[in-house]
Amino acid sequence: MTADQYLARGESGETTVVPVIDIGPYLRGEDGAGTVVEQIRHACAEVGFFVLSGHDVTPDLLGRMRAVSAAFFDLPDEEKRRHTSVPGETMGYVPMGRENLAATLDLDRPADLKEIFDIRRPDLPDDPYYGSRMGRRLFRPFEWPARPDGFARTWTEYYRAVESLAARVMEVFALALDLPADYFTDKTDRSVDYLRVINYPAQDTPPAPGQLRAGEHTDYGTLTLVATEDVPGGLQVRTRSGEWADVPHVPDSFVVNIGDMMAQWTNDAWVSTLHRVANPDTGAASARRQSVVFFQNPNYDTVIAPIETCVTPAAPARYEPVPAGEWLLNKVTKQRA
Ligand SMILES: O=C(O)CCC(=O)C(=O)O
Numbered sequence: 175m176t177a178d179q180y181l182a183r184g185e186s187g188e189t190t191v192v193p194v195i196d197i198g199p200y201l202r203g204e205d206g207a208g209t210v211v212e213q214i215r216h217a218c219a220e221v222g223f224f225v226l227s228g229h230d231v232t233p234d235l236l237g238r239m240r241a242v243s244a245a246f247f248d249l250p251d252e253e254k255r256r257h258t259s260v261p262g263e264t265m266g267y268v269p270m271g272r273e274n275l276a277a278t279l280d281l282d283r284p285a286d287l288k289e290i291f292d293i294r295r296p297d298l299p300d301d302p303y304y305g306s307r308m309g310r311r312l313f314r315p316f317e318w319p320a321r322p323d324g325f326a327r328t329w330t331e332y333y334r335a336v337e338s339l340a341a342r343v344m345e346v347f348a349l350a351l352d353l354p355a356d357y358f359t360d361k362t363d364r365s366v367d368y369l370r371v372i373n374y375p376a377q378d379t380p381p382a383p384g385q386l387r388a389g390e391h392t393d394y395g396t397l398t399l400v401a402t403e404d405v406p407g408g409l410q411v412r413t414r415s416g417e418w419a420d421v422p423h424v425p426d427s428f429v430v431n432i433g434d435m436m437a438q439w440t441n442d443a444w445v446s447t448l449h450r451v452a453n454p455d456t457g458a459a460s461a462r463r464q465s466v467v468f469f470q471n472p473n474y475d476t477v478i479a480p481i482e483t484c485v486t487p488a489a490p491a492r493y494e495p496v497p498a499g500e501w502l503l504n505k506v507t508k509q510r511a
């Protein structure tokens with residue numbers, strides 16, 4: 175991916191960088207559904223990011239998810255560390271200093287200033303897909319924290335809600351690529367999703383040179399749904415001219431971005447845009463930030479190759495086929511600080 179593929183406009187540009195799209199008409203099968211498809215096609219091709227409103231994940235559920243997660247991060251360090259993920263994995267608690275997203279682009283930067291709790295699909299179905307060698311590697315069972323109360327219940331409820339929403343967005347993606355609405359269904363129905371809450375603590379000491387809340391990176395999979403927070407030190411996208419532009423926070427909406435595998439599927443007709451999480455200004459260093467992030471990655475045995483509607487004589491296939499699980503593991507290995 176080269177910098178000139180990032181079309182979003184930055185500080186010096188007045189254009190809206192990241193459009194807000196109301197998916198409601200599509201979800202309800204109303205007349206405006208065609209417009210939703212058009213808007214999403216445009217956003218994915220031009221920006222790689224959009225803000226999704228009109229979805230059916232309730233503010234109540236999101237509020238409970240935030241509260242229970244914040245309560246976990248407020249537990250004593252020693253209690254959180256009992257859930258520390260095995261090295262090279264992100265399942266469970268990932269303490270400060272363990273992840274470095276810029277390293278996925280082979281950049282030499284200090285570790286990200288964040289801690290994480292991360293799960294895979296809860297309540298795994300009895301299916302050889304999950305029990306195979308690759309299945310066990312990617313869907314390793316994890317232990318829920320005993321505290322705070324209701325953690326497992328709320329996270330499971332949230333997982334189900336965003337998993338369904340992601341499936342509906344994938345239908346829109348298929349339609350936007352002139353494919354049948356269910357084109358991606360059998361490629362993502364056992365997806366290797368990551369549900370993680372990221373706590374970006376207040377910055378009591380100044381970050382090291384080049385150190386950020388999250389270093390620049392692209393996401394790896396199909397799509398990401400981020401519930402952001404309106405506090406200093408937030409998500410930024412890289413514009414075509416190489417500037418960093420803030421992604422707007424719209425209450426009760428998700429920031430949606432596409433990942434590398436969607437860019438490869440579309441033969442780069444759609445962009446997997448560089449982004450990062452900035453530090454708060456010194457004056458706002460006490461601002462803590464928490465984001466709730468759902469990454470959808472295809473089934474591990476889905477082979478990602480440019481889709482036929484995206485390959486033309488003028489745009490020949492740019493990518494060799496690659497199994498999604500392999501691509502994902504390669505990235506996850508690199509992200510270790
Ligand atoms: O915290 C955020 O707003 C986004 C984090 C992010 O981009 C990531 O973890 O991939």
Ligand SMILES: [Fe+2]
Binds near residue numbers: 391392393
């Ligand atoms: Fe990201």
